Amino acid sequence: MTSQNNIKNLTCPFCSMHCDDISVTTTNDQYKVDQKNTVCAKKIESYNLNTKSIVMPMVGKKVVKLSEALKKISNLIKGHNETLILNHGVELAGLRSILSFASQRNCIVDHVNSKFLYQNIGVVQRTGYMATSLTETKNRADAIIIFGNEVLTKTPRLIDKVLTPKNSLFPTSKKEIILIGNFSAKIVKNIKGKGKCNITNIKLDLNLVGDFLKLLATDDLKLLKGLKKSELIKIKNILNKSKYIVATWTASDFIKTLNPKKIIAAICKYIVDLNVSSRAACMPISGILADETSSQALTWMTGFPSSIKHMDGTFKHDRNAFNSQKLIDEKNVDVVIHVSTINSGKLKINSDITNIVLGHPNTTFTSTPDIFIPVGIPGIDYEGIMFRTDKVVSVALKKIRDIKLPSTQNILDNLA
Amino acid sequence: MITQLKSGNVYDPHNKISNVKKDIFIQDGKIIDKKNVRSKVDKIINCSDKIIMPGAIDLHTHIGGGKVNIARLMLEEFHNEKEPGYDSSAIIAPSTLKTGLKYIEMGYTTCFEPALLPINARQAHAEMSDIPFIDKGGYALLGNDDYFLDLLRKKSSQSTINDYVAFILSATQSLGIKVVNPGGINAFKFNQRALNVDEKSKYYGITPREIVEKLTRAIYDLGVPHPLHVHCSNLGIPGNFLSTIETIKAANGLPIHLTHIQFQSYGNNGDKGFSSAAVEISNYLNKIENLTCDVGQIMFGQTVTMSGDSMSQYRNHNHAHPNKWMCMDIECDAGCGVVPFKYKDKSFVNALQWAIGLEIFLLAEDPWKVFLTTDHPNGAPFTSYPHLIKLLMDKTFRNDILNQLPKEILNHTILHTLKREYTLNEISIMTRSAPAKILGLKEKGNLSEGSDADITVYDKNKKDIEEMFAHPSLVIKDGKIVVENGKIKEYVWGKTHTVKPDYDKSIEKDLGKFFEKYHTMKLDNYILSDDEMNSLVGSPVYVNDCKYKRKQ
Numbered sequence: 001m002t003s004q005n006n007i008k009n010l011t012c013p014f015c016s017m018h019c020d021d022i023s024v025t026t027t028n029d030q031y032k033v034d035q036k037n038t039v040c041a042k043k044i045e046s047y048n049l050n051t052k053s054i055v056m057p058m059v060g061k062k063v064v065k066l067s068e069a070l071k072k073i074s075n076l077i078k079g080h081n082e083t084l085i086l087n088h089g090v091e092l093a094g095l096r097s098i099l100s101f102a103s104q105r106n107c108i109v110d111h112v113n114s115k116f117l118y119q120n121i122g123v124v125q126r127t128g129y130m131a132t133s134l135t136e137t138k139n140r141a142d143a144i145i146i147f148g149n150e151v152l153t154k155t156p157r158l159i160d161k162v163l164t165p166k167n168s169l170f171p172t173s174k175k176e177i178i179l180i181g182n183f184s185a186k187i188v189k190n191i192k193g194k195g196k197c198n199i200t201n202i203k204l205d206l207n208l209v210g211d212f213l214k215l216l217a218t219d220d221l222k223l224l225k226g227l228k229k230s231e232l233i234k235i236k237n238i239l240n241k242s243k244y245i246v247a248t249w250t251a252s253d254f255i256k257t258l259n260p261k262k263i264i265a266a267i268c269k270y271i272v273d274l275n276v277s278s279r280a281a282c283m284p285i286s287g288i289l290a291d292e293t294s295s296q297a298l299t300w301m302t303g304f305p306s307s308i309k310h311m312d313g314t315f316k317h318d319r320n321a322f323n324s325q326k327l328i329d330e331k332n333v334d335v336v337i338h339v340s341t342i343n344s345g346k347l348k349i350n351s352d353i354t355n356i357v358l359g360h361p362n363t364t365f366t367s368t369p370d371i372f373i374p375v376g377i378p379g380i381d382y383e384g385i386m387f388r389t390d391k392v393v394s395v396a397l398k399k400i401r402d403i404k405l406p407s408t409q410n411i412l413d414n415l416a
Numbered sequence: 417m418i419t420q421l422k423s424g425n426v427y428d429p430h431n432k433i434s435n436v437k438k439d440i441f442i443q444d445g446k447i448i449d450k451k452n453v454r455s456k457v458d459k460i461i462n463c464s465d466k467i468i469m470p471g472a473i474d475l476h477t478h479i480g481g482g483k484v485n486i487a488r489l490m491l492e493e494f495h496n497e498k499e500p501g502y503d504s505s506a507i508i509a510p511s512t513l514k515t516g517l518k519y520i521e522m523g524y525t526t527c528f529e530p531a532l533l534p535i536n537a538r539q540a541h542a543e544m545s546d547i548p549f550i551d552k553g554g555y556a557l558l559g560n561d562d563y564f565l566d567l568l569r570k571k572s573s574q575s576t577i578n579d580y581v582a583f584i585l586s587a588t589q590s591l592g593i594k595v596v597n598p599g600g601i602n603a604f605k606f607n608q609r610a611l612n613v614d615e616k617s618k619y620y621g622i623t624p625r626e627i628v629e630k631l632t633r634a635i636y637d638l639g640v641p642h643p644l645h646v647h648c649s650n651l652g653i654p655g656n657f658l659s660t661i662e663t664i665k666a667a668n669g670l671p672i673h674l675t676h677i678q679f680q681s682y683g684n685n686g687d688k689g690f691s692s693a694a695v696e697i698s699n700y701l702n703k704i705e706n707l708t709c710d711v712g713q714i715m716f717g718q719t720v721t722m723s724g725d726s727m728s729q730y731r732n733h734n735h736a737h738p739n740k741w742m743c744m745d746i747e748c749d750a751g752c753g754v755v756p757f758k759y760k761d762k763s764f765v766n767a768l769q770w771a772i773g774l775e776i777f778l779l780a781e782d783p784w785k786v787f788l789t790t791d792h793p794n795g796a797p798f799t800s801y802p803h804l805i806k807l808l809m810d811k812t813f814r815n816d817i818l819n820q821l822p823k824e825i826l827n828h829t830i831l832h833t834l835k836r837e838y839t840l841n842e843i844s845i846m847t848r849s850a851p852a853k854i855l856g857l858k859e860k861g862n863l864s865e866g867s868d869a870d871i872t873v874y875d876k877n878k879k880d881i882e883e884m885f886a887h888p889s890l891v892i893k894d895g896k897i898v899v900e901n902g903k904i905k906e907y908v909w910g911k912t913h914t915v916k917p918d919y920d921k922s923i924e925k926d927l928g929k930f931f932e933k934y935h936t937m938k939l940d941n942y943i944l945s946d947d948e949m950n951s952l953v954g955s956p957v958y959v960n961d962c963k964y965k966r967k968q
Contacts, residue, residue: 009938009940009941011941020937020938020940020941021938092542092952093952096546096954121489124486124489124490124740124742125489125490125492125740126740127739127740128733128736128740128741128742129740129741129742129743130742130743130744131742131743131744131745132744132745132746133744133745133746133747134747134936135535135747135748135749135934135935135936135937136605136745136746136747136748138934138936139562139748139934140605140745140748161936162936166933167933167934168934169562169748169934170619243606243607244605275730278607279604279605279606279607281744281745295489296485296539297542299485299488299489300480300484300485300488300511300512300543300546301511301512301513301546302511302513303488303492303495303496303509303510303511303514304492304495304496305489315511317492317496383951383952384952385538385542385952385953387539391482392482392533392535392536392539392744392746392747393535393536393747393936393937394536394538394539394542395538395937395941396538396941396948396952
């Protein structure tokens with residue numbers, strides 16, 4: 001018998017915006033997004049079960065019972081020296097269970113994106129920092145500087161929800177949006193098409209962001225490659241007139257530059273300096289693998305945002321020694337437990353290391369893991385809490401289907 | 417199971433018991449009367465050389481929420497031995513686990529986060545749920561949010577404001593309402609750098625006085641036990657005692673609680689333009705019946721200041737030690753600022769701040785109206801409470817420290833003339849019975865039948881009062897022995913205290929539209945239900961009675 005339901009205000013777990021205005025129609029185990037935003041709809045729908053979905057535990061290529069898979073994991077961990085739990089995205093309850101399990105088994109815990117996290121928090125740990133949030137930016141910002149295009153490719157709905165909203169508490173005649181870097185014509189068109197705003201795109205090499213910001217802060221009109229004198233004057237005029245300037249970026253966008261930390265520090269310093277006489281703030285956009293959920297919860301539970309090792313009731317933190325990539329590359333761990341409930345990318349299975357995956361049923365791998373246990377997706381298969389990119393807001397996730405899969409919490413609590 | 421604490425010297429000010437040899441009986445997590453002990457006592461604990469008090473209550477301590485987590489992240493060197501500046505003794509931004517352990521080791525069993533941003537409530541409660549042992553709760557911040565200021569600008573009725581306040585209490589699972597720098601945080605977002613009590617904000621044209629008037633009235637009308645919890649305008653500014661007094665007057669005689677009043681009791685006399693106005697403030701405290709305060713005592717050493725008052729925190733960022741800081745504008749709702757700070761005993765200003773806090777304690781005629789806090793961690797970490805208690809109970813100890821401070825402060829403080837020494841009963845009042853009373857926690861802060869069996873047992877043979885309060889012999893939470901001779905015996909998890917006054921639900925329709933138009937989340941997602949608290953956030957909710965009204 002076909003059962004159809006319309007569910008309104010679903011909170012999307014799949015990017016750090018966590019939009020909660022998604023409507024879906026479910027038909028039995030399948031769901032379809034009602035809205036027309038094709039990028040997000042396609043992504044959300046890609047987690048529907050299909051013929052390739054794995055809904056039973058596997059040991060190698062063999063289907064096994066859950067109890068057997070759990071027993072096998074338990075024995076594997078007992079027989080090895082160092083276990084890494086590598087978080088590819090999970091909600092708060094899953095994270096609490098990761099920590100609880102790690103404390104009982106003295107495991108290392110890291111998030112797959114922790115290297116990007118440290119680029120942003122370096123500023124908080126070393127200098128001054130002015131920050132803002134999505135709703136403040138939506139209502140208050142009259143000028144928004146976007147450094148690098150990943151901000152908009154990773155969180156496409158930033159455009160309609162924050163950059164060019166229909167309503168604003170403090171409307172300005174035209175919002176100024178300054179794009180720094182190479183933005184595709186499609187993105188520029190998308191922003192233009194959504195509302196009243198002026199767009200200025202400076203096709204600057206991101207390595208030159210620091211120099212560019214120095215020019216903005218002075219009367220100097222020295223030219224940089226990719227920057228015309230008229231553009232510089234125009235931007236200076238825009239920013240001088242603006243009452244609330246927001247700078248945004250995503251740290252992973254700077255990974256190919258010579259010194260990502262230096263670029264982020266330069267942006268933050270520029271914003272801090274503006275506050276001497278005006279108002280301005282930073283709003284970095286975090287990764288799409290529940291990066292903020294991980295860093296926030298780990299910070300309150302251990303004092304550290306990532307890269308920690310549990311040692312007999314205490315926590316050690318060392319962002320180099322417990323960096324997951326380094327540990328794996330140097331074969332300093334025997335077992336890696338990948339927890340991957342929202343990742344649409346292909347999961348890298350590392351040779352010469354035992355790989356256990358607690359992943360959603362549509363997880364794909366570079367090669368077959370030693371053990372795979374399918375788990376539910378928070379916000380699709382069970383309720384949960386995740387943190388938004390601006391850190392200060394956390395959202396409640398709903399359950400919209402019932403395919404009888406355990407949660408990450410169920411599995412880890414069972415193993416502990 | 418029945419447990420008997422036998423022949424202890426009991427201090428239970430709520431029941432007017434002071435240093436009386438008594439037995440206390442515990443059954444099923446509650447205290448029972450001797451006459452109701454109807455079965456065999458399973459466990460008898462000899463307390464003949466012990467002092468028994470209810471578990472202590474901290475009514476103002478920053479233990480959960482976004483700003484606390486920023487501080488943890490910012491100040492890694494204070495909890496990471498790999499960092500060059502590692503200082504294991506500085507409990508300035510402890511993890512949730514460490515927070516619970518340190519509180520319970522001192523016999524504190526209930527604590528309240530005083531700056532719970534409504535938009536951040538889910539996180540604050542999730543953090544606090546991960547603090548073991550203690551019961552907890554929070555006061556929701558209002559008075560700087562654009563929705564509220566717009567209600568005032570539109571001259572909305574008091575009943576509409578009451579509905580909004582009640583909605584916020586319920587939606588954020590809070591026990592009270594706090595206002596921080598009324599209107600000032602919002603004004604800072606419009607680049608206004610100061611806002612006096614009778615100064616209109618540039619955008620809304622609203623004064624802090626109007627905000628305090630409306631909110632104190634709302635709390636009173638709704639019957640919320642805890643009066644409006646106020647962090648006044650002009651925090652930390654010399655001469656601010658005048659705006660503190662004006663804020664008191666803004667309550668129009670209704671109950672009002674001024675928080676960390678030490679930071680609000682500054683004069684501007686003398687060649688340094690900084691002096692104590694503790695006498696002026698204490699005069700008000702002593703004469704106005706409905707006025708209460710917590711002190712926010714400072715202690716010398718490293719700490720971190722964290723506040724919703726982004727206007728003040730931005731102003732103070734140049735004093736950051738170590739030199740790093742952060743301020744944030746938050747969701748048309750509030751703001752925050754985190755600035756690490758080191759109070760130095762050689763500093764004239766810091767030494768005088770230390771003296772001002774103690775003056776307020778010692779000038780307070782009624783210990784039921786003044787509460788022992790350091791505004792953790794703003795004045796000092798909560799772990800300094802035993803030291804503070806010794807300062808209050810031992811004038812020789814106090815004067816010895818005073819004598820080591822810069823001599824010129826003696827021209828601006830009367831501390832050296834104050835002979836008062838607090839008694840154990842007065843300490844029990846200000847750390848147990850009085851906070852329970854002012855918060856409306858009927859089953860806390862006393863040893864009456866039916867109250868929660870949260871009990872702290874001290875060794876009266878300990879000669880040093882600081883040592884006695886730092887290391888109780890026994891701490892009992894909900895009837896379970898959780899600390900014995902300094903060792904953790906069992907982990908327990910507390911509940912979240914709230915109030916839920918009635919209100920006209922039609923306000924949610926207007927709020928829903930406001931969220932739809934101006935926010936980046938739906939109202940439904942903003943509201944924290946009891947079910948979510950229980951199942952996802954991780955803490956059961958305890959709803960306290962909300963029919964209580966103090967005298968007008």
